[in-house]
Amino acid sequence: MAKPILLSTPHIGDRELEFVKEAFDTNWIAPVGPHVDAFEQEFCQVVGTSYAAAVSSGTAALHLALKLVGVQAGDEVFCSTLTFIASANPITYLGAKPIFIDSDRTTWNMNPELLRESLDKKAKIGKLPKAVILVHLYGQSADIDPILEACDQYEIPLIEDAAESLGATYKGKSTGTFGKIGIFSFNGNKIITTSGGGMLVSHDRELMEKARFLATQARDRAPHYQHSEIGYNYRLSNILAGIGRGQLQVLEDRINARRHNFEVYQQALGNLPGIEFMPEANFGRATRWLTCLTINSQTFGADREQIRLALAKQQIEARPVWKPLHLQPVFANCDYVDGVVAEYLFNHGLCLPSGSNLIKEELERVISQILEIHQQRTY
Structure with a gap:
C-alpha cells in the first residue's frame, strides 16, 4: 500500500536538536529558561514587534490576550466565523459571548464592511463589544487597515489571531503586529512548530509583562509563594523554546x-x-x-x-x-x-x-x- 500523504506534518531539521541538546547539557528542563528568553527576542526581530511572551499554546495566548484587554463575564466579543474553534473558545472561558462576522471572498477573512456596520449598530444601542478577534486564515492576511480603523473609531482593542499566518505580510508588515495584541501558534501542523506552543506579541511592554505574570500562576514578588490574583500554568518550556529557535531560523x-x-x-x-x-x-x-x-x-x-x-x-x-x-x-x-x-x-x-x-x-x-x-x- 502507498505511503500516506498527510495534510501538514512537522518539518524538523538539525538546528533544533542543537538547542535541545544545550537544554539537556545545562539541565534546564523546567519551564522558562534561557531558550525561552532568546526565542521571545528572536521572534520579535522576525515579525517586527517590540515585546513577546512565549506560552504553551496559541489558545493559551488568546485566552491571556482577552484577559489583558479586560474581557469579563457578560461582555460580547466579535470574532471571525471562518476559523478553527480555538479562536472563539477562550471567549467563553471568561464568560463572555462571541458574535461571529462573515468573510469576504477576496481574502476569506473577516469582511471589513460587515464589521463596521455591526459596530455602528452596536454603538447606537450602547452595547459595543469589548474586543474584536481578527483571524488571518490559512496563511492569508485579512484586510487590516479598514478593520483597525473601525475598531479605533470606537476604541475597541483589536486582537489578531495569527496562529495560521506566521510569515504572512500586510503592506510589508507581519500579521499579528497591527492590533493591541497578536497571537501565534506553534502546533505540530503549523508552518514552524515547537510541538505545542504559542506566542503573544505587542508593542506595549506592560501588557507583555502582565502576560508573563499571569502565565506563571500570577506569583507575586515575594520569597514565599504569594498570589493576589488567579493565574495560569501557561509558560513555554525551555526545551520546546529550543525547538522554536531552530525552527525560526528556517522560517x-x-x-x-x-x-x-x-x-x-x-x-x-x-x-x-x-x-x-x-x-x-x-x-x-x-x-x-x-x-x-x-x-x-x-x-x-x-x-x-x-x-x-x-x-x-x-x-x-x-x-x-x-x-x-x-x-x-x-x-x-x-x-x-x-x-x-x-x-x-x-x-x-x-x-x-x-x-x-x-x-x-x-x-x-x-x-x-x-x-x-x-x-x-x-x-
Missing part, C-alpha cells in the same frame, strides 16, 4: 516550500473547470500554510466530499475548509452577521496536503488522483 525556507506547493497545484489543476484556488490579496504575501481551493461540482463533475473520500482511499489526507463557528452546535445560541460567504467556502472548500517537506512525487500523486477523479466523472 523563510518553510514559507517558500509551501508557496512552491501551491504553485505546483495551481499550474496542474488551476485550468480544470470548477476549480478555484484561494486568492492571494494584492496587499501582501500569503504563506500558503495550506493550499485551499473550492470546487463547483456541476462543472468539475464531483463535489468536495467525493474528492476528499476518493483521495482518502488512496491514503491522501485532505480536509474540508473550517466549518464556520456560527454553524457549530456549541455556538448555536450565539449571534452572527451574515455567514453566506463562509458557508459557501465550507460547503465547497478543500485543503490539500501542504507540508513543507512534501516531495515532488507526493505532489504528483495528489495531482494525478484529482485529475483521475475529474476524468472519471466527466467522460
Whole structure:
C-alpha cells in the first residue's frame, strides 16, 4: 500500500536538536529558561514587534490576550466565523459571548464592511463589544487597515489571531503586529512548530509583562509563594523554546516550500473547470500554510466530499475548509452577521496536503488522483 500523504506534518531539521541538546547539557528542563528568553527576542526581530511572551499554546495566548484587554463575564466579543474553534473558545472561558462576522471572498477573512456596520449598530444601542478577534486564515492576511480603523473609531482593542499566518505580510508588515495584541501558534501542523506552543506579541511592554505574570500562576514578588490574583500554568518550556529557535531560523525556507506547493497545484489543476484556488490579496504575501481551493461540482463533475473520500482511499489526507463557528452546535445560541460567504467556502472548500517537506512525487500523486477523479466523472 502507498505511503500516506498527510495534510501538514512537522518539518524538523538539525538546528533544533542543537538547542535541545544545550537544554539537556545545562539541565534546564523546567519551564522558562534561557531558550525561552532568546526565542521571545528572536521572534520579535522576525515579525517586527517590540515585546513577546512565549506560552504553551496559541489558545493559551488568546485566552491571556482577552484577559489583558479586560474581557469579563457578560461582555460580547466579535470574532471571525471562518476559523478553527480555538479562536472563539477562550471567549467563553471568561464568560463572555462571541458574535461571529462573515468573510469576504477576496481574502476569506473577516469582511471589513460587515464589521463596521455591526459596530455602528452596536454603538447606537450602547452595547459595543469589548474586543474584536481578527483571524488571518490559512496563511492569508485579512484586510487590516479598514478593520483597525473601525475598531479605533470606537476604541475597541483589536486582537489578531495569527496562529495560521506566521510569515504572512500586510503592506510589508507581519500579521499579528497591527492590533493591541497578536497571537501565534506553534502546533505540530503549523508552518514552524515547537510541538505545542504559542506566542503573544505587542508593542506595549506592560501588557507583555502582565502576560508573563499571569502565565506563571500570577506569583507575586515575594520569597514565599504569594498570589493576589488567579493565574495560569501557561509558560513555554525551555526545551520546546529550543525547538522554536531552530525552527525560526528556517522560517523563510518553510514559507517558500509551501508557496512552491501551491504553485505546483495551481499550474496542474488551476485550468480544470470548477476549480478555484484561494486568492492571494494584492496587499501582501500569503504563506500558503495550506493550499485551499473550492470546487463547483456541476462543472468539475464531483463535489468536495467525493474528492476528499476518493483521495482518502488512496491514503491522501485532505480536509474540508473550517466549518464556520456560527454553524457549530456549541455556538448555536450565539449571534452572527451574515455567514453566506463562509458557508459557501465550507460547503465547497478543500485543503490539500501542504507540508513543507512534501516531495515532488507526493505532489504528483495528489495531482494525478484529482485529475483521475475529474476524468472519471466527466467522460
